[in-house]
Amino acid sequence: MTQNTPQSSAIVIIGSGxxxxxxxxxxxxxxxxxxxxxxxREPGYFYSKPMLSTALAGKKEVAQLVxxxxxxxxxxxxxxxxxxxxxxxxxxxAQTLQTNKGEVPYGKxxxxxxxxxxxxxxxxxxxxEVLTVNDLEDYARFRHAIVGKKNIAILGAGLIGCEFANDxxxxxxAVDVIDLAAQPLGRLLPEQAAKELQAKLSDAGVRWHFSTTxxxxxxxxxxxxxxxxxxxxxxxxxxxxxxxxxxxxxxxKAAGMRTGLGIQVNRELETSASNVYALGDCxxxxxxxxxxxxxxxxxxxxxAPTLIGQRTALIYPAMPVMVKTPALATIVSPPAKGVKxxxxxxxxDGGIEARFESADGKLLGFALMGAATAQRGALSKxxxxxxx
Numbered sequence: 418m419t420q421n422t423p424q425s426s427a428i429v430i431i432g433s434g435x436x437x438x439x440x441x442x443x444x445x446x447x448x449x450x451x452x453x454x455x456x457x458r459e460p461g462y463f464y465s466k467p468m469l470s471t472a473l474a475g476k477k478e479v480a481q482l483v484x485x486x487x488x489x490x491x492x493x494x495x496x497x498x499x500x501x502x503x504x505x506x507x508x509x510x511a512q513t514l515q516t517n518k519g520e521v522p523y524g525k526x527x528x529x530x531x532x533x534x535x536x537x538x539x540x541x542x543x544x545x546e547v548l549t550v551n552d553l554e555d556y557a558r559f560r561h562a563i564v565g566k567k568n569i570a571i572l573g574a575g576l577i578g579c580e581f582a583n584d585x586x587x588x589x590x591a592v593d594v595i596d597l598a599a600q601p602l603g604r605l606l607p608e609q610a611a612k613e614l615q616a617k618l619s620d621a622g623v624r625w626h627f628s629t630t631x632x633x634x635x636x637x638x639x640x641x642x643x644x645x646x647x648x649x650x651x652x653x654x655x656x657x658x659x660x661x662x663x664x665x666x667x668x669x670k671a672a673g674m675r676t677g678l679g680i681q682v683n684r685e686l687e688t689s690a691s692n693v694y695a696l697g698d699c700x701x702x703x704x705x706x707x708x709x710x711x712x713x714x715x716x717x718x719x720x721a722p723t724l725i726g727q728r729t730a731l732i733y734p735a736m737p738v739m740v741k742t743p744a745l746a747t748i749v750s751p752p753a754k755g756v757k758x759x760x761x762x763x764x765x766d767g768g769i770e771a772r773f774e775s776a777d778g779k780l781l782g783f784a785l786m787g788a789a790t791a792q793r794g795a796l797s798k799x800x801x802x803x804x805x
Contacts, residue, residue: 426452428724429514429521431504431668432529433457434552435466436697436713440527441494443721451725453496454523456516459552461487461500467710469556470580471741473588479557507672509690525692525724528669528680532662532698532708537572541633543641547572547656550581559657566654567591570643572631573660574601576740579618581659583742586622593651595626595643602740605749607760610771610784617745626651662708664699679706684730684804686720696720702731703804711736735800737783737793746790750800752782765789772796 428444430437433455441453455461463485468475472482491498499518506515507526514521534549550556563569569585571578574596585592596603600611601618615625629647634656636642643651664679675681675689679701686694686702696716698708712733719731740747752758752773758781762771768787775781780799785792 426524427454427522428452428525428527429454429456429523430527430529431456431514432531432697433459433461433463433498433500434529434531434697435710436531436717437527437529438463438490438494439714439717440529440696440720440724441496443717444724445494447721447727448725449495453494454499454521455490455496456499456502456504456514456521458501458503459554461490461498462553463490464553466552467741469550469553470577471584472556473584474743479553479560482553482556504668507668507690507693509672509674509693512692523692526694527720527724528688528693528695528699529697530665530668530680530695530699532664534658535661535663536658537631537660539631539634541635541644543634543636546636546641547634547658549658550577551662559655562655563590568593568640568653568655570595570641570651570653570656572596572656572658574598574625574627575604575659575661576602576738578659579614580741581657582623583618583621583744586618587743591624592622593624593626593643593653595629595631595645595651597628597630599627601625602747602749605738605740605751606747606784607762607771607773609762610747610769610786613769613786614742614745614747618742621744662698664701664706666699669695669699677701678704685723685728686716686731687723694720694724702733705733705803707733707736707803709736709738711738732805733803735797735802737797745786748783748785748790748793750783750797753803756781758782 462483464482503517504514534551548559550559568591570593574594582592582594629645632646633644641653666676669680680695681701682695697713719729722729737748737750758773758775768789770789771784773782783796
């Protein structure tokens, strides 16, 4: 839905994902009348991105994942939506955006740009056939590509790789997962817990290929031949890459804003450019880029009052992440990077409780599986905040 060009006093948000729309909802709780324009290269509808890795098991078609169309969002939130609009440049002195539909002024700008899937440099004549899923339109292409197929290979055994693997086997597919690490969720789980998840997903039908990488992907008639560095070959109908995310930095870099892992912001989520803010997968706060739902919600709640003149600092409490693997319910709250301590893993009736503790016994992280996930609330209260 496209309406009038926004006023120069308006709040302008780039990005129609969870971060962009949650900021708008939070602003509207505080101010019903401030002009808000949302600019998005997508159609502007609202959908739950975490549902993409559970839709097959939930027997959801792509169209069913859209909860509210763009017109509905514009009406509900009383905003202007400039859909299918690309922002090519930000002029931080003039406070304007250059888009494929003309120049757009802003009073305050919020960059909710998200991230891109990392694409591995692969050899082979079918390397360009590797699929990624980063939004609903990507997912529609993926679902179309696997209709009538049987075998799917996934590059990456991290959070997204494991979730898609579980969803695909529940959907009746044979799934191979390839990862350079020696276990699933290598950055999140201690070994014993990872082995348990690996076993449960193996029982569900997932085949694992650890401690190796893909050398080449070649089309051989109707199938893809995947050659691994360890010499093994996998025959598959489609390949999904889920090796990780990289924040979208190009717009900020070109405008001269400070960037590192992400677009660097202070605790009020303001970038190095005056009146320009960032949150979500593209933002780096105190060296942290946290591409999960809970950090986005916390950031949106802090940013909304700041945008209407009530400066508010972001606080991150402990924020456990639920891994959507029905084969084994898993909740993780990894320890901060570089913090000293060790994992202590205990098998409990129907599950596993892994605690990451400091030398003096303080809880700094945890991984809970199966029946032990009931301890989430109690253990979360013991954890230190991520940003206080």
